[in-house]
Amino acid sequence: MLHLFNVKSPHSHPQLSPIPSNSPYKQLSGRLLTRNEIPLDENELQQLIQHEYVYKLPSITSNRCGRCGADESHLFGHFPHCVCGCSCCYCRNCVMMGRVTECESLYIFSSCTAFKKHEAPCNWEGNLTIGQQNAAERIISSIKRKEELLVWAVCGAGKTEMLFPGITYALRQGLRICIATPRTDVVRELLPRLQSAFADVDIQGLYGDSEEKLGSAQLLIATTHQLYRYTHAFDVVIIDEIDAFPFHNDKSLKWAASRAAKKASAQIYLTATPRKEEKKRIRKKQLSAVFIPSRFHGHPLPVPKLKLTPTLRSRLSKGALPSSILSHISNQRKGKRQLLLFASTIQSAENIASLLSLHYSVKSVHAEDPERADKINSFRNLEIDILVTTTILERGVTFPSVDVFVIDAGHQVFDEAALVQISGRAGRSPDDPDGRVIFFHIGKTEAMLEAQAAIEKMNLKAKKQ
Amino acid sequence: MRCIICFSPVLPSVDWTTFLTLQKPVKVCLQCSDKLSGIEEPGCPQCGRADGAEVCYDCERWERSEYAGVLTKNVAVFSYNEFAKELVARWKYRGDFTLIEAFTEAAQKKYKNHFHSMEADLAAIPLSKERLWERGFNQSEALITQLGASPLSFFKRKGSEKQSKKGRMERIGGENPFELIGKPERPVILVDDIYTTGMTVRHLGRLLCEAGCPEVYSFTLFR
Ligand SMILES: [Zn+2]
Ligand SMILES: [Zn+2]
Ligand SMILES: [Zn+2]
Numbered sequence: 001m002l003h004l005f006n007v008k009s010p011h012s013h014p015q016l017s018p019i020p021s022n023s024p025y026k027q028l029s030g031r032l033l034t035r036n037e038i039p040l041d042e043n044e045l046q047q048l049i050q051h052e053y054v055y056k057l058p059s060i061t062s063n064r065c066g067r068c069g070a071d072e073s074h075l076f077g078h079f080p081h082c083v084c085g086c087s088c089c090y091c092r093n094c095v096m097m098g099r100v101t102e103c104e105s106l107y108i109f110s111s112c113t114a115f116k117k118h119e120a121p122c123n124w125e126g127n128l129t130i131g132q133q134n135a136a137e138r139i140i141s142s143i144k145r146k147e148e149l150l151v152w153a154v155c156g157a158g159k160t161e162m163l164f165p166g167i168t169y170a171l172r173q174g175l176r177i178c179i180a181t182p183r184t185d186v187v188r189e190l191l192p193r194l195q196s197a198f199a200d201v202d203i204q205g206l207y208g209d210s211e212e213k214l215g216s217a218q219l220l221i222a223t224t225h226q227l228y229r230y231t232h233a234f235d236v237v238i239i240d241e242i243d244a245f246p247f248h249n250d251k252s253l254k255w256a257a258s259r260a261a262k263k264a265s266a267q268i269y270l271t272a273t274p275r276k277e278e279k280k281r282i283r284k285k286q287l288s289a290v291f292i293p294s295r296f297h298g299h300p301l302p303v304p305k306l307k308l309t310p311t312l313r314s315r316l317s318k319g320a321l322p323s324s325i326l327s328h329i330s331n332q333r334k335g336k337r338q339l340l341l342f343a344s345t346i347q348s349a350e351n352i353a354s355l356l357s358l359h360y361s362v363k364s365v366h367a368e369d370p371e372r373a374d375k376i377n378s379f380r381n382l383e384i385d386i387l388v389t390t391t392i393l394e395r396g397v398t399f400p401s402v403d404v405f406v407i408d409a410g411h412q413v414f415d416e417a418a419l420v421q422i423s424g425r426a427g428r429s430p431d432d433p434d435g436r437v438i439f440f441h442i443g444k445t446e447a448m449l450e451a452q453a454a455i456e457k458m459n460l461k462a463k464k465q
Numbered sequence: 466m467r468c469i470i471c472f473s474p475v476l477p478s479v480d481w482t483t484f485l486t487l488q489k490p491v492k493v494c495l496q497c498s499d500k501l502s503g504i505e506e507p508g509c510p511q512c513g514r515a516d517g518a519e520v521c522y523d524c525e526r527w528e529r530s531e532y533a534g535v536l537t538k539n540v541a542v543f544s545y546n547e548f549a550k551e552l553v554a555r556w557k558y559r560g561d562f563t564l565i566e567a568f569t570e571a572a573q574k575k576y577k578n579h580f581h582s583m584e585a586d587l588a589a590i591p592l593s594k595e596r597l598w599e600r601g602f603n604q605s606e607a608l609i610t611q612l613g614a615s616p617l618s619f620f621k622r623k624g625s626e627k628q629s630k631k632g633r634m635e636r637i638g639g640e641n642p643f644e645l646i647g648k649p650e651r652p653v654i655l656v657d658d659i660y661t662t663g664m665t666v667r668h669l670g671r672l673l674c675e676a677g678c679p680e681v682y683s684f685t686l687f688r
Contacts, residue, residue: 074467074472075472077561077562077563078562078563079560079562079563079601079602079607080562080602080607081601081602082597082598082601082602082603083598083601088601090560090561090562092472092561092563095555095559095560095561096555096559098559099559099560099561099601101601368547370547
């Protein structure tokens with residue numbers, strides 16, 4: 001257990017009595033909450049504590065936050081707390097989820113409830129590809145054996161559908177399942193798809209400002225941050241995009257993810273671009289993995305071409321582009337596809353967009369852009385031809401027919417994972433499966449070569465299958 | 466050192482000038498301090514709004530209303546941009562008290578520039594009891610403490626506060642939610658986190674003026 005996330009084992013708490021499945025308190029099972037998050041009056045709560053359905057634990061002990069596991073001194077602050085009258089310690093790491101304060105307790109709700117056993121929960125009628133089928137079987141067996149499994153599926157493999165058989169199996173057994181993802185957009189996108197595939201199952205989507213607040217469902221789709229509020233709750237935890245921000249470099253989120261799973265549980269990780277750490281564990285056979293090297297439409301991944309443009313940075317610094325890139329763009333515009341241009345910084349994205357706007361219909365977008373969603377939509381609706389973006393569009397978004405250019409691909413923001421993800425934006429549709437991907441650079445970097453090699457390797461694997 | 470805002474490591478620049486002048490430790494990293502935009506002067510001489518040196522439209526309207534003359538001027542430290550909104554939400558509503566340290570140095574400087582030689586009392590804006598218990602601290606008192614002064618309580622809240630839920634016009638027409646409980650003898654500087662419409666400080670300013678306060682100023686972190 002917890003092989004993948006090399007984190008200290010989360011604290012254990014005394015054995016609690018299972019909340020009966022007909023109890024109204026069942027909806028709080030597996031939660032770890034602050035007092036003001038609990039929708040019960042003091043009397044009710046005290047009774048639950050007496051019956052050992054609820055365990056009360058100190059919120060901050062020996063410089064560690066009981067909710068998020070933060071233990072570095074800069075993650076704690078003090079404030080003059082008018083409630084306790086002291087200079088009170090609180091956790092700054094998880095403060096955006098509501099403040100955890102040393103003078104208040106945390107409450108753990110017993111998790112050992114039986115959920116409904118569904119006979120035939122899945123009404124999805126599509127077919128899985130051979131690759132998806134293979135992964136689906138591995139997922140089922142890891143749920144049966146309560147093991148870890150890493151699913152390494154290329155961009156566009158159709159990873160949601162290949163989860164369906166495993167979810168179906170778990171629902172038949174009356175297990176509780178959580179699909180967690182680092183990004184809110186993904187929760188919003190997955191929820192309706194799962195609701196239509198599992199129409200009779202209690203499914204909730206939980207994220208920072210979701211309408212749903214309770215998070216009591218048998219099948220929960222949540223951001224990884226929401227896992228701070230669960231403990232030993234799920235029989236199956238599926239974490240999507242384990243290599244994505246903010247999950248991949250946040251040990252506190254990993255800690256919370258492993259605590260949210262029951263002691264005996266299946267943990268399934270999905271990624272298109274595992275980090276070095278995970279790859280090493282796969283090689284050493286410390287982590288079982290299954291590959292899905294081909295896309296659902298069966299065509300190979302577009303392999304990026306590397307183009308040397310020595311004057312790139314000096315032109316960029318003047319808000320301009322080398323003429324060779326401009327002519328690539330003008331040639332690209334003669335074709336039918338739209339163009340997705342990746343830039344290394346917000347400034348350079350804006351500069352490039354304003355330069356190109358003299359000749360093309362173009363917009364730029366970045367993470368803090370208030371019009372981000374609108375701009376992405378207008379690109380999707382073919383209202384603009386070129387979208388210049390920072391790395392925020394490296395994953396998740398799918399446009400049916402684009403070519404992808406990366407300007408200054410040697411910049412440090414473009415690591416191997418980012419470049420593989422970016423290349424994965426091209427050729428997504430079965431109607432147009434081969435978009436062009438070009439990395440413009442001032443000198444090859446390891447990241448570029450590794451990304452190229454990784455993509456070629458996957459294509460080779462796909463061929464053999 | 467870690468950046469107070471984003472926790473990324475802030476490397477102390479060790480060269481001879483910093484070594485000799487014994488600079489204070491840097492609390493905010495470059496990326497974060499770039500996003501916090503200090504209010505350029507001269508702005509509106511009355512409220513500190515940063516887009517022009519003339520009295521702005523809002524203030525002109527105030528001076529034509531029944532609140533004319535109750536507030537001599539507002540001084541603000543930063544403009545209330547998107548980043549500032551995020552920080553205020555995290556500081557005040559989520560309760561990340563420590564963030565105040567990111568503003569302290571600039572606030573002290575600005576305060577000194579404008580009120581240096583003034584003999585004045587610093588007054589905190591009261592919160593309702595429920596609100597105070599929810600947040601755990603009063604942001605306006607916290608600010609006054611950071612300025613090195615001790616907050617005086619001149620006011621009390623009458624009912625509950627639901628100000629932010631109402632529109633601007635409603636608020637301007639609204640009844641004064643405060644009452645005076647102290648006696649102002651010298652000029653008073655009202656200290657708050659944000660100056661948005663200016664209603665709150667004028668409600669309080671009017672009470673002070675009616676009680677004979679010689680002059681009322683306000684000092685806010687954001688405008
Ligand atoms: Zn915490
Ligand atoms: Zn306290
Ligand atoms: Zn910072």
